[in-house]
Amino acid sequence: MAIHFERDDDGIVTLTMDMSGSANVMNAEYHQAMGAAVARLESVKDDIAGVVLTSAKKTFFAGGDLNLLITITPENAAEALGFLEDVKGQLRRLELLGKPVVAAINGSALGGGFEIALACHHRVALDDDRIRIGLPEATLGLLPGGGGVTRVVRLLGVQPALPLLMEGKQLRPARALQAGLVHELASSRDELIAKARAWIKENPAPQQPWDRPGYAVPDVRVGDPNLYGLLAAAPAVLRKKTHGVYPAPEKILAAAVEGALVDFDTALAVEGRYFVELAAGQVSKNMINTFWFQLNEINAGGSRPDGVARSKVAKVGVLGAGMMGAGIAEVSAKAGIEVVLKDVTLDAAKRGAGDTPGITPTDSDADLAGCDLVIEAVFENRELKNRVLPAAEANALPDAVIASNTSTLPITGLAAAVPDPTRFIGLHFFSPVPKMRLVEIIRGEKTSDETLARAFDYVLQIGKTPIVVNDSRGFYTxxxxxxxxxxxxxxxxxxxxxxxxxxxxxxxxxxxxxxxxxxxxxxxxxxxxxxxxxxxxxxxxxxxxxxxxxxxxxxxxxxxxxxxxxxxxxxxxxxxxxxxxxxxxxxxxxxxxxxxxxxxxxxxxxxxxxxxxxxxxxxxxxxxxxxxxxxxxxxxxxxxxxxxxxxxxxxxxxxxxxxxxxxxxxxxxxxxxxxxxxxxxxxxxxx
Missing domain, CATH: 1.10.1040.50 (N-(1-d-carboxylethyl)-l-norvaline Dehydrogenase; domain 2)
Structure with missing residues (x-):
């Protein structure tokens, strides 16, 4: 089964989501499995104490099925809306079960995955910095259409909810706790389940805040004069940011405010219609295509040569401690790589190294001994680059990859400065290096597949996105x-x-x-x-x-x-x-x-x-x-x-x-x- 149903002696049911494939996604398989699980819970609710909802995967739940979402068009929008409403209806039945339902968030819960957790009365998350929690739909041109807008607005209020929704923020567990999106953290999987079970025993008949009599959205009350200033100013402020080319934040604002002024179930319907309108539009298709499918293909090694074993850089030498060289040294050191930062003077190298641990500043090529990667990041001058490269290459490991951070000078010409041009490659970083996600890898005429693969692996190792281009003046970017x-x-x-x-x-x-x-x-x-x-x-x-x-x-x-x-x-x-x-x-x-x-x-x-x-x-x-x-x-x-x-x-x-x-x-x-x-x-x- 895609959702395992297990009841223990205390009457606590554990629902463990385990869809086919590497991650849990909101598709037809999920829809069928969750429908069956909710129906079964309803049939035995008088005999159970509560429900723990968790995952058998490394992630809690990955979100909506983008393969499905990208097929939504104006022609099939009504059918898509029907499916969405049914998925939301299942979650509504879960939170109205009359028994405590706790989400035990054992891995990242993003998009539809966090919307499932929001439908639970209590959320406990594993305190692991690798985990991300949030509703990033806006970054793909969508809005959280599985109840996310409606529940977060009611949980936090319109104004605190809007940045999380409109910017698609992904929070670490500790930050999610601070923001009020989860209720507790746990240090281990065992503690996660133990805390979920304890809460069930202490709260036998919970209600969501929005289902309690007299509930109102914290900062939106009809007739409140303070509300009118917000409603008047918010669209103008948003327009200044989006320039009208990003429909998702505009629809999120509309769904949040309109939903806050009506009852819960009507708000869900409002949110759903805006979601399908976005999903059927061209902007979401553009953004899903590039920032999901193509980006994932790149990060999975789509442009990396086949047949070369994966590698990790142990020690990198960076030539030039200016803004670019210092940035390259910083991101490398923070990825756990030993770094030597060389400049003409020791003082210049020390200024570039700053207080980042793991960087050794130097003015001597001899300190490049043991480097398996050297990156030249001096001024954009061919003569200068030709001067610093041979000395660095001579001191590094015999098979070290030698790279230039040039932004325009052809790599094939620069490769002539070193004895073995098969080990020479371009690694074009962007400024400021710590913030910019991209590295453009430039293959010279003689660059080997092994060199390209090792450079590609290094870019992933430092948490950047690599694209691969062939040599020409100015390359691609x-x-x-x-x-x-x-x-x-x-x-x-x-x-x-x-x-x-x-x-x-x-x-x-x-x-x-x-x-x-x-x-x-x-x-x-x-x-x-x-x-x-x-x-x-x-x-x-x-x-x-x-x-x-x-x-x-x-x-x-x-x-x-x-x-x-x-x-x-x-x-x-x-x-x-x-x-x-x-x-x-x-x-x-x-x-x-x-x-x-x-x-x-x-x-x-x-x-x-x-x-x-x-x-x-x-x-x-x-x-x-x-x-x-x-x-x-x-x-x-x-x-x-x-x-x-x-x-x-x-x-x-x-x-x-x-x-x-x-x-x-x-x-x-x-x-x-x-x-x-x-x-x-x-x-x-x-x-």
């Missing part, structure tokens, strides 16, 4: 993100309002406006990358040399406006105040620029998707999942879209080609869609 920044600066040159460009970019879902990003990476770096590209490949001189964006960058740099680090760029950075766009940019403005808001948005999004498709055509990218995940985690491409390739899928390939042709005819050949895309669109295929 820097090359594609560069088009976003350059396109924005081109629009400034054409006379488009800088404020319009920044606001439209954020409204489209980009993490940061392109002119703000340009300042962050510095205008001088963009010019250096152009100059290095021209020096290495004179055939691109026409495309780069005459590009209007670079004329603007050159003018600003000549006036000392080099970016945020220099104190001035596209923005002004007043001491102690908020940055603002430099008024001097008005000199580029033209009343007759003639670029509509829609064209601004599409130029910024389409240029990145088109560059991604070129990377796929050229073999720089070999996986659509790597493209999508890399675009969102690496350079903040609009998460609602599911990434640069999923954006094309959801737009519709035929419609995308037509729109790209319009942009190419109007603004330049860089928007002309590749032949491969036209052919795929003609065949009616998606990526």
């Amino acid at each position: 820097s090359r594609t993100f560069g088009t976003y920044v350059t396109e924005a600066v081109s629009m400034v040159a054409e006379g488009v309002s800088p404020a319009l460009i920044e606001n439209v970019a954020k409204r489209a879902g980009m993490a940061v406006g392109p002119l703000a990003v340009s300042d962050e990476v510095t205008l001088t770096l963009q010019l250096k990358i152009r100059d290095q590209t021209l020096a290495d490949d004179p055939t691109v001189a026409g495309a780069l040399g005459d590009h209007p964006a670079f004329a603007v960058l050159e003018e600003l740099v000549a006036e000392g406006r080099t970016g945020k680090a220099g104190g001035a760029g596209f923005y002004e950075y007043p001491e102690g105040g908020r940055k603002f766009l430099w008024p001097g940019l008005a000199r580029y403005a033209r009343a007759d620029a003639g670029v509509t808001e829609r064209d601004v948005e599409d130029r910024l999004l389409f240029i990145q998707s088109l560059e991604t498709l070129r990377c796929l055509d050229e073999g720089v990218l070999t996986s659509v999942g790597d493209a999508n995940v890399g675009s969102v985690f690496g350079f903040g491409f609009a998460p609602w879209s599911g990434g640069t390739v999923q954006f094309v899928n959801s737009y519709g390939l035929g419609a995308f080609v037509e729109r790209a042709d319009y942009l190419a005819d109007t603004y330049g050949e860089r928007f002309r869609p590749p032949t491969s895309l036209r052919e795929r669109a003609a065949r009616g295929e998606k990526f």
Whole structure:
């Protein structure tokens, strides 16, 4: 049976969820098993003392079946709603059984799994920092539709519930206890069950708070004048955050407030209808596709070479104790790896190491002895990298993997600095390293499968997400993100309002406006990358040399406006105040620029998707999942879209080609869609 039913001599029934497969999920098997279990409990309720609900898996319950949810469409929405209401009906019968029901949460309880626990009168969780508890549906474009919105609002109140629901927070058990989502913690599995049984014996006839006479949601009472301020302000505050491209938080707010003003069962119905509306929409399909299916495939080793044994790094040497090197050293040390952080001076190395345990600062290559991985993270200068790499390689273990954290310089060329280029690879981290989830692994022409596999395993070891790309200038992320920044600066040159460009970019879902990003990476770096590209490949001189964006960058740099680090760029950075766009940019403005808001948005999004498709055509990218995940985690491409390739899928390939042709005819050949895309669109295929 998928749910084992066991009654002991004290009359306590233990329901142990054990679905087929590696995890418990809310699918047809669960629905049938829970229905049978609840019916059986109802038939024997006069002869039992209570119920303990737990799991035979490592996790308590993984949540909804996303394979099922992604198939919901407007056409079958009514059927999906019926299934959902039946699942919720079973949980309602469980909490109205008239006997104490306790959730013994022995592993992570997320989404639908925590909604099952919320339907229990008492929740005891195993106090293990690996366990996560919460309702993360919003991160997949959904809302908690199994009673989660309704019960958490009634448990905590609307205002405390909204951040947990709208941000999809996943809490460790101790934090869940503090937040009021669980009632007790236990230090072991035995104690977990013992505490559940003890509570049953002490509470023979419990009721959920919301089923007690006179109950009201803690902070929402009809007629309360304080409520009207919240209701008036909340949608505006939310809109400022979501820019209208994330429907899930908006529906969560609506379900929470509307549900709080009606009775419990009506609130469940309201929540269910909003859930199915989201599940049938395109945004949830984009986000589920990328942030669940493709991300899981990547983390399971989808781009890792077969036939190479799994490995772990024991000692890593990091060359360069600047911001990037220090960040790499920190995340490696926190993953339990011994770290040597080398810089030109010991003082610089010590500053980079800070107070993180496990990092040995040094100015000597000799201290790299015993390293099975060396990561060079010095300035983006080929001569400097060629100088530090051979000495480090000579002191590390004979079979050590040698990596460069370069963001643009081709790996094959850098590999010439070491005697064995098969052991050389690119590991492109993103700033700030401790916060950014992605690492772009770049395979040079001679990089071996073993080196690639060992690099992949290291990225997973430090808790990051690896994507794998083949060598080219700028690789995938820097090359594609560069088009976003350059396109924005081109629009400034054409006379488009800088404020319009920044606001439209954020409204489209980009993490940061392109002119703000340009300042962050510095205008001088963009010019250096152009100059290095021209020096290495004179055939691109026409495309780069005459590009209007670079004329603007050159003018600003000549006036000392080099970016945020220099104190001035596209923005002004007043001491102690908020940055603002430099008024001097008005000199580029033209009343007759003639670029509509829609064209601004599409130029910024389409240029990145088109560059991604070129990377796929050229073999720089070999996986659509790597493209999508890399675009969102690496350079903040609009998460609602599911990434640069999923954006094309959801737009519709035929419609995308037509729109790209319009942009190419109007603004330049860089928007002309590749032949491969036209052919795929003609065949009616998606990526």
